[in-house]
Amino acid sequence: xxxxxxxxxxxxxxxxxxxxxxxxxxxxxxxxxxxxxxxxxxxxxxxxxxxxxxxxxxxxxxxxxxxxxxxxxxxxxxxxxxxxxxxxxxxxxxxxxxxxxxxxxxxxxxxxxxxxxxxxxxxxxxxxxxxxxxxxxxxxxxxxxxxxxxxxxxxxxxxxxxxxxxxxxxxxxxxxxxxxxxxxxxxxxxxxxxxxxxxxxxxxxxxxxxxxxxxxxxxxxxxxxxxxxxxxxxxxxxxxxxxxxxxxxxxxxxxxxxxxxxxxxxxxxxxxxxxxxxxxxxxxxxxxxxxxxxxxxxxxxxxxxxxx
Amino acid sequence: xxxxxxxxxxxxxxxxxxxxxxxxxxxxxxxxxxxxxxxxxxxxxxxxxxxxxxxxxxxxxxxxxxxxxxxxxxxxxxxxxxxxxxxxxxxxxxxxxxxxxxxxxxxxxxxxxxxxxxxxxxxxxxxxxxxxxxxxxxxxxxxxxxxxxxxxxxxxxxxxxxxxxxxxxxxxxxxxxxxxxxxxxxxxxxxxxxxxxxxxxxxxxxxxxxxxxxxxxxxxxxxxxxxxxxxxxxxxxxxxxxxxxxxxxxxxxxxxxxxxxxxxxxxxxxxxxxxxxxxxxxxx
Numbered sequence: 009x010x011x012x013x014x015x016x017x018x019x020x021x022x023x024x025x026x027x028x029x030x031x032x033x034x035x036x037x038x039x040x041x042x043x044x045x046x047x048x049x050x051x052x053x054x055x056x057x058x059x060x061x062x063x064x065x066x067x068x069x070x071x072x073x074x075x076x077x078x079x080x081x082x083x084x085x086x087x088x089x090x091x092x093x094x095x096x097x098x099x100x101x102x103x104x105x106x107x108x109x110x111x112x113x114x115x116x117x118x119x120x121x122x123x124x125x126x127x128x129x130x131x132x133x134x135x136x137x138x139x140x141x142x143x144x145x146x147x148x149x150x151x152x153x154x155x156x157x158x159x160x161x162x163x164x165x166x167x168x169x170x171x172x173x174x175x176x177x178x179x180x181x182x183x184x185x186x187x188x189x190x191x192x193x194x195x196x197x198x199x200x201x202x203x204x205x206x207x208x209x210x211x212x213x214x215x216x217x218x219x220x221x222x223x224x225x226x227x228x229x230x231x232x233x234x235x236x237x238x239x240x241x242x243x244x245x246x247x248x249x250x251x252x253x254x255x256x257x258x259x260x261x262x263x264x265x266x267x268x269x270x271x272x273x274x275x276x277x278x279x280x281x282x283x284x285x286x287x288x289x290x291x292x293x294x295x296x297x298x299x300x301x302x303x304x305x306x307x308x309x310x311x312x313x314x315x316x
Numbered sequence: 317x318x319x320x321x322x323x324x325x326x327x328x329x330x331x332x333x334x335x336x337x338x339x340x341x342x343x344x345x346x347x348x349x350x351x352x353x354x355x356x357x358x359x360x361x362x363x364x365x366x367x368x369x370x371x372x373x374x375x376x377x378x379x380x381x382x383x384x385x386x387x388x389x390x391x392x393x394x395x396x397x398x399x400x401x402x403x404x405x406x407x408x409x410x411x412x413x414x415x416x417x418x419x420x421x422x423x424x425x426x427x428x429x430x431x432x433x434x435x436x437x438x439x440x441x442x443x444x445x446x447x448x449x450x451x452x453x454x455x456x457x458x459x460x461x462x463x464x465x466x467x468x469x470x471x472x473x474x475x476x477x478x479x480x481x482x483x484x485x486x487x488x489x490x491x492x493x494x495x496x497x498x499x500x501x502x503x504x505x506x507x508x509x510x511x512x513x514x515x516x517x518x519x520x521x522x523x524x525x526x527x528x529x530x531x532x533x534x535x536x537x538x539x540x541x542x543x544x545x546x547x548x549x550x551x552x553x554x555x556x557x558x559x560x561x562x563x564x565x566x567x568x569x570x571x572x573x574x575x576x577x578x579x580x581x582x583x584x585x586x587x588x589x590x591x592x593x594x595x596x597x598x599x600x
Contacts, residue, residue: 276538299440
């Protein structure tokens, strides 16, 4: 969107040539802290993580090169396999719920009604409260003896015995997915709502004059315009859910009997808990191909959008 | 005909209100439960009689009192406040400089670097904490809160830079050419033109930095072992538990106090944050 304004050229040339070299230097200087922090604290640790994963390093022991032994060992480990499967399961269902419920809330909030600001503020609370702390409140709600949810369901006559929220592995996984949905849905709703508000209402009016029902209006008018924003939110969410640590660590610690571990919590247990840095690094690197694939898909899509 | 459309509209509205009410209960019950528990006496928390949704045996501030007098809560609070403030300032300065440079100074490969910034945001802390553990060890910063000044910005700078680039790029180039011709230098341009325009972006970036740093869990959990150095999140959920006994009243009181600063911040600046975030993410 650059518009070249006609200017007296003679007055501009010397200034431009003079400042060009200067500007390059300045740009480099301004960029240096960010590059430094990215290089020293992201790129270097990343390379080092790869190296660690190929070594037998543990706390207090420098270790030696062992090739792919750590990766093979992890793959043969039944707890790791459970954790790996759990990570996909957890990410898939949490994302499905966050997207569908978030879309629903966004569509509801896209109308004018009284108390809209209040609803929006309340909705942001799960997003604002640090995950660790809200997960602790949820854990208290799932308490084996004093669970307020069990109390309510029991008094309502819906259950006869207590539900084993965190003591059964299947239940515990679904509890974690619910909390993740509770926490992540507001971000979906807010972002999708912002996307919805950029859509011209005339389009909807035209479609409804043409006899399109609500569902067809959503599918043919809203969704195509909302797709780019949705994709960005989904990718962010998938990456954060796939690499989640806090929620499971606080809620179940990977239990009962190591059945709800995610890759990240298991990597922590092996790497920092047991001090086997090499093995822990190898386990956490199993996340990389998936994350890489997700980011690659998104970049490809964004390029296509830019090209269009 | 007109009347039937009107009644249908009203029915739809009622259904919408109903659905919204259900969502509100879902969103608000956990924080409500957290607050409620923190004001209940231990007897009431551990009683299975009565309605748990209300305080029936009298509210108490004992859990808060205990928190301040019998635990290290105040130390955690102080540590978190110091680290969050410093990390936020540090990250913002780095991000503003980087965003200015990337959006304006015609630096070669700015596009590639921009993508790089975006990509590095996608390398999560759960992939980096084990190598960091070694690096922090080499630097002799294990079990020191200052280690967090080095690691927290890695999760913050890329995203903040990305938000700010969006704002800086919206400033027409004619404006800075005019300023340069008028004899302004880059610093003056940054302070007088760029930063005022990017105020919503700066607020969003500050809030993002504050939130990430205040809520940080994995790094302090992995690098810090002693109470004197520990932060609020880890301190509240790990050291307030004595053995296998959960003092839910005290834990919920700690959690409530720990989440108050971010909640207050958002209460006042929510609109800025939303506009900052969404204009960043829709520009991609």
